[in-house]
Amino acid sequence: MAKEIGADRLxxxxxxxxxxxxxxxxxxxxxxxxxxxxxxxxxxTLAKFVMKPRNVKAMFRYRWMAxxxxxxxxxxxxxxxxxGEYLRMCHTEQDLIIDDVAxxxxxxxxxxxxxxxxxxFSKKVVLVDENEMTAVMMGFPTLKGLSRETPSTYVSVxxxxxxxxxxxxLAQQFGLAGDVCPMPEAELGxxxxxxxxxxxxxxxQCNTTCDGSLLGNGVISRRxxxxxxxxxxxxxxxxxxxxxxxxxxxxxEIRNAIAFIEKHTGEKWxxxxxxxxxxxxxxxxxxxxxxxxxxxxxxxxxxxxxxxLYTETNYMAICGxxxxxxxxxxxxxxxxxxxxxxxxxxxxxxxxxxxxxxxQSHYYMDFLVWLLNCWGIVPLTDMLxxxxxxxxxxxxxxxxxxxAIYDMAWLTENMIMRNRTHGGYxxxxxxxxxxxxxxxxxxxxxxxxxxxxxxxxxxxxxxxxARELGINLVWVSHDLFDPRIISRQGVRDQINNYMRSVMxxxxxxxxxxxxxxxxxx
Amino acid sequence: xxxxxxxxxxxxxxxxxLFILTFTVYIFNLDMKLTALIEPWLLKHYDKIERDxxx
Numbered sequence: 351m352a353k354e355i356g357a358d359r360l361x362x363x364x365x366x367x368x369x370x371x372x373x374x375x376x377x378x379x380x381x382x383x384x385x386x387x388x389x390x391x392x393x394x395t396l397a398k399f400v401m402k403p404r405n406v407k408a409m410f411r412y413r414w415m416a417x418x419x420x421x422x423x424x425x426x427x428x429x430x431x432x433x434g435e436y437l438r439m440c441h442t443e444q445d446l447i448i449d450d451v452a453x454x455x456x457x458x459x460x461x462x463x464x465x466x467x468x469x470x471f472s473k474k475v476v477l478v479d480e481n482e483m484t485a486v487m488m489g490f491p492t493l494k495g496l497s498r499e500t501p502s503t504y505v506s507v508x509x510x511x512x513x514x515x516x517x518x519x520l521a522q523q524f525g526l527a528g529d530v531c532p533m534p535e536a537e538l539g540x541x542x543x544x545x546x547x548x549x550x551x552x553x554x555q556c557n558t559t560c561d562g563s564l565l566g567n568g569v570i571s572r573r574x575x576x577x578x579x580x581x582x583x584x585x586x587x588x589x590x591x592x593x594x595x596x597x598x599x600x601x602x603e604i605r606n607a608i609a610f611i612e613k614h615t616g617e618k619w620x621x622x623x624x625x626x627x628x629x630x631x632x633x634x635x636x637x638x639x640x641x642x643x644x645x646x647x648x649x650x651x652x653x654x655x656x657x658x659l660y661t662e663t664n665y666m667a668i669c670g671x672x673x674x675x676x677x678x679x680x681x682x683x684x685x686x687x688x689x690x691x692x693x694x695x696x697x698x699x700x701x702x703x704x705x706x707x708x709x710q711s712h713y714y715m716d717f718l719v720w721l722l723n724c725w726g727i728v729p730l731t732d733m734l735x736x737x738x739x740x741x742x743x744x745x746x747x748x749x750x751x752x753x754a755i756y757d758m759a760w761l762t763e764n765m766i767m768r769n770r771t772h773g774g775y776x777x778x779x780x781x782x783x784x785x786x787x788x789x790x791x792x793x794x795x796x797x798x799x800x801x802x803x804x805x806x807x808x809x810x811x812x813x814x815x816a817r818e819l820g821i822n823l824v825w826v827s828h829d830l831f832d833p834r835i836i837s838r839q840g841v842r843d844q845i846n847n848y849m850r851s852v853m854x855x856x857x858x859x860x861x862x863x864x865x866x867x868x869x870x871x
Numbered sequence: 872x873x874x875x876x877x878x879x880x881x882x883x884x885x886x887x888x889l890f891i892l893t894f895t896v897y898i899f900n901l902d903m904k905l906t907a908l909i910e911p912w913l914l915k916h917y918d919k920i921e922r923d924x925x926x
Contacts, residue, residue: 369910370903386897393902413917419906426900524926544922569926871907 353378355433356698360723361861363430367869370423381433388441392422392448399452404466408459412545417506417513418455420871421448424509427716428655431723435689436696439652439682443660446678450663455501457494461549476611477553477580480504480537481563483765484669485758486554486585486607489624493617498546499537500667504712507536507831508659510871511713511838514831517543530562531801532831533712538566541573552614553582554607557589558768561803583610589772591763600759621746624754627670629744631761634664637679639739641686645730646789648700649693651686654718654729658710661735666766699858701726702822703790707733707782708797708805709767711828714838721795724842724862725849730789733797736781738764771805779811786821793822795845799830824848838867 352358363371376382396418399405409415425444432440459465461472474492478484480499487495506513514532517539522528524542526535540546553574555567571582585607588596608619638661641652652660660682668675704721706729711717721727742757743750763769770777786794796812799805809825816823826844829835846863849855857863896902 369907371900373899374897376898382898386894389897390893410913410916411920413914416910416913416917419910419913420903423903426903520924542926543924 352376353381353433354698355431355696356723356858358431359861360431360859361863361865364865364867364870366866369869369871371426374426375430377433377437381437385429385437385441388425388445389422391445392425395445395449395452396421399456402456404459405456408455408462408465408547411464412502412547413516413543414502414506414513414540414545417510417871420509423871428659428719430716430719432696432719435651435685435694436656439656439685442678442681442685443656443663446674447659447663450668450672450674451501451505454496457496458498458501458547458549461496462547463549465547472549473551474615474617475550476615477550477574479554479556479558479567481533481558481666481765481767482554482556482585483666483762484671485761486604486611488627488670488758489608489619489621490611490615490617491620491623493611493615495671496550497667499540502540502546503533503536503831507712508715511833512871514539515834517545518832526565529801530565531560531799532562532829534558534560534562534566536831538569541566541570546570548578548580550580552611553580554585554611555582556585556762556765557587560771562801581610581614583607585762587759587762587765587768589768591760591769591773592777596763597756597759600763601755604755604758604762621751621754625744625746625750628742628754628757630670630673630676632741632744633676634668634670634679635739635741637683638665638735640683642731644686644690647690649690649695650703650728650730651689651694652682653731654696654722655715657735658706658718658729658732659715661737662766665737669761697722697726697728697858699726700728701855701858702793703728703730704793704795705730705732705782705785705789705791706795706797709771709799709802709830710734710797711799711826711841712830713833714828714841717838717841720842720862721845724857724859725845725855726858727793727795727845729795730791731785733770733782734766736785737766737769771802778805778808779815782812783815783819783821786819791821793824795824795826798825798827800827800835801829822848822853833868838870839865 365372428444429437429440460468461475475494475496478495478497480497484495503514514536517536518532520543521535521539555571574580574582585603587603588600590596612618644651645653664675704727718729721729743753826841827836828841
């Protein structure tokens with residue numbers, strides 16, 4: 351029980367084989383009271399959510415809703431060991447994301463034909479993919495762009511490592527290949543299991559990145575169109591997104607998507623609202639760039655899961671549409687500046703500066719916190735946070751209205767993950783080594799998502815270049831949504847083995863090296 | 872005056888009582904320990920729901 355960073359043995363909070371931890375951390379009076387007050391706020395958000403009878407009804411209808419019992423624990427996992435500004439940054443983000451997801455769930459159940467069945471509301475809903483840039487919704491202030499997959503699979507696995515297993519198994523029972531990415535496979539499992547809310551005037555699906563995504567979307571759209579009567583538009587953004595000759599095609603896809611939404615909802619594109627959202631996208635980009643600039647110095651501030659989780663949400667799902675995220679961007683930047691000015695550190699010792707590359711394990715998103723606390727490895731940035739930094743047009747002029755179509759196309763092409771896993775050798779390989787130099791990193795942690803064919807075959811190329819540059823390259827295999835293939839301890843062991851056998855180091859906190867958290871949420 | 876003081880005292884006791892109660896739940900992670908007990912029961916419930924399961 352300590353106020354000082356790194357004084358606690360954080361592994362002692364785990365109970366062998368337990369689902370939850372023994373107790374919460376004592377972080378000194380000030381930080382404990384702050385954390386307690388934020389816990390009360392989260393409890394208030396959850397209480398407000400369950401006060402609506404339709405949400406309770408949904409809790410008893412949808413299997414994935416059980417994962418939301420673990421919301422406070424998800425926050426605890428990400429705040430582990432944090433003090434001062436880092437704790438406040440984490441809560442600023444996580445509490446806002448929790449509130450946003452609670453509103454998403456509430457809206458889904460309001461329009462859901464099985465639950466709230468608010469038909470007028472449902473006519474104003476456009477369903478979007480979880481892994482999709484929502485830029486095409488920036489000019490529709492009266493419509494709700496809602497993702498069914500975000501709460502049913504994406505957030506569920508962040509809450510509970512075992513959340514997707516039922517749906518993965520179900521998809522495979524119906525003959526789907528077991529070697530595709532378990533994320534789209536789980537999303538498809540939700541659809542097969544008749545466990546997705548049914549609502550909306552229409553839906554926009556995106557050719558995310560991979561065979562699994564195309565396979566899953568195909569079957570989901572068939573159910574939506576043929577059984578639920580919800581028309582679906584396939585937004586096929588070019589994969590070679592750095593090439594000039596694909597941009598006109600990408601822009602035309604955006605025009606077509608907007609026209610499709612207008613046709614099925616009866617709403618008209620609102621340029622004033624679009625440019626207001628565009629301004630907020632630019633604010634988010636500026637803030638993210640400032641954080642990354644700080645991370646190039648010896649005193650990084652917004653990094654690890656504080657950077658990764660927030661960027662995923664803010665860049666792609668929010669995309670300038672929710673004003674509260676602009677406030678959070680500014681608050682986070684202010685906290686980062688304060689900590690930077692005081693040369694603060696989030697752990698008692700920084701031993702290695704790492705770039706995290708590849709697609710990270712969803713069932714172990716707090717791995718980045720573990721890296722810092724256990725081995726003193728600072729995850730400066732990650733592949734999914736290295737997204738577009740281009741300013742988009744934010745002033746309403748005739749020229750900018752045309753440019754805006756290209757900006758939305760650019761954002762859609764450069765959505766998280768696909769901007770690196772597709773687009774050619776340069777975006778995945780060459781730029782990694784440029785980032786290691788820019789961030790003065792001595793280590794690359796390379797996630798090997800074993801079902802992601804986009805990264806297969808690159809193994810040797812990464813190793814050759816790391817050897818040439820003298821970078822410590824650590825491969826960490828995982829199966830994204832399925833901890834039965836490689837457990838959280840299996841993930842940790844790959845780092846532990848490297849750090850002990852290659853680096854010849856001892857952990858900062860030995861209690862975290864081996865944790866029996868197989869049954870944990 | 873005495874009545875006002877009495878009301879303030881009662882209010883203070885309620886606030887302190889609520890703080891002790893909620894802080895105990897918070898620090899000993901009792902909220903998560905309780906929800907961990909609820910989950911298996913919910914999962915059994917989901918297994919019983921009739922569903923139109925198909926491709």
